[in-house]
Amino acid sequence: MHKGWRPLRADVHVPAGGDGPFPVVVYAHGGAFVGGVKEMGPWGSLPGRGIAVVSVEYRLAGEARYPEPVEDIVTAIRWVRARAGDYHLDSGRVAGWGSSAGGYLMARAAVSGGETGGRPLPELAGYGADLSAVVLHYTAGDMSGVVAAAKADPALRDRVGPSIELIYGRGLDSEDLPAIVEHGSVLRAVAVAQRLPAFLLAHGDADRTVPVEQSIRLRDAVQARGGHCDLTVVPGQDHAAPVFAEPRIVDPTIEFLYAAWAGRFSTERDGTRR
Template sequence: MPTSSTDAPPAPAPAPLAPPARGGGLVTWRAAEYAVVPGYRPLLLDVVRPDSAGDVPLVVFVHGGGWRTGSRSGMGPMFAGWDPSPFAELAAAGFAVASIDYRLSAEARFPAPLDDVRGALAWLADQAGELGVRPGPCALWGESAGGHLAALAALTGDGVTAVVDWYGPSDLTTMADDAATGGRSITDPGSPDSRESLMLGGPATEHPHAARAASPVTHVHPGAPAFLLRHGTADRFVPTRQSQRLADALDGVGARPRLDLVDGADHLWLGDPQAARTAFDDAVAFLRSHLTP
């Protein structure tokens, strides 16, 4: 979370964790307050885990929406009709799943959303005993803008052992060029009213330091967590080249990421329920291989 200046009052402590609901073999905490940043809404997350004895590994999900929209309520439109929900499926597979909200670009500019992801990770670590979460490294999973934030938080902090990044931007300094040369983009990331510009406070060309700081490729290092990058070759919102750039950077430091390019798939797996199902199942298998003995 943002640090206060020496003249500012300390941020209020989040509300105590309320008792969970139980049912269907799951334990669920709704709207848990993980941070209170003065001047903003309280920051909330949901946690669901299996109703069983023993600590379970933690997966933290970061929603997409171009840093402008979206909420912790789901994984995106192609998963809206799932019953059980993707989070319930993950919990049934033996994970605790925390889905988090963060400040959007109409509320605060970068690095606010990254600060919030870090704040959620810190709160979850503090509450591990209450939540029945296994101490130690967790995994981050994000889609689109959430994939960007998941990668960025994992590469700039500690305590994350694996990352699932679906079609997330990785290099904001090249987004406009990649969109222009890819032949598929229906948006201009370099325009002043683009999602990227609204998050940064202006076009990347006018804010080069912020654009580099907000780019996961800038922060790649040899000790990077395991990465599963998945991106459709027909993505109209985030050029496929962005995932390739992050994979190349990770390869360059010996981190050995996994890059899955899905032929013909669009952003959000739009219009392709099977692509969404396969992406989810592959992510669960990847997380199981890195989080469970």
């Protein structure tokens, strides 16, 4: 999907029943920016519930630096709309879903308005990159906070430091890293976005890699702008725990997606569920 040294691929999973056009979720996998594959993810039951899934690749750290992976996600969303007729997809009902690193990229793409600083592929430039809704699992909304925490906690530095250094092209202690990370902050982008999709966040309160406070801050930022954002806090669960693919998380997510596509959300003071 993106011109470069390797092609970026997407798997398109279309519901077996019905003729469409089907609403569609664009999914970005996790993997700490350095790994993961498009076959990963908690989306397996969606086609059986009438929702198509396009699970996409993006350039990993070591291949590209921020904001290039965000550009890949924006390109994927445009590609879905360009090829909607080929796969019986509804270009008016497109949502995003991302886990961990993929969640950060999806969130950043969702609030960018399609403007990431890169140049759209000419054949896709006429297609929109907006999303009706975004689902984020254990995602860093404030990467500056992650960097600060990694500097203060040797164990966290070991877990996330190498990925951060690769994706931003600067060491954790580099003087110019804070400015680059702030530019990539989802919170900063939310504060200035002209349009916000509806958000659904899920995060474990025992997450040792991306603390749950990251999702709390993102929820608060979206709601402060008058947007809709629900947060499901999962007690006792760590980063990327199997529970995030279980029906108790996925079934309400499907309900949320259909509600977003129906335009049924209104602003709420506190969307936290436990």
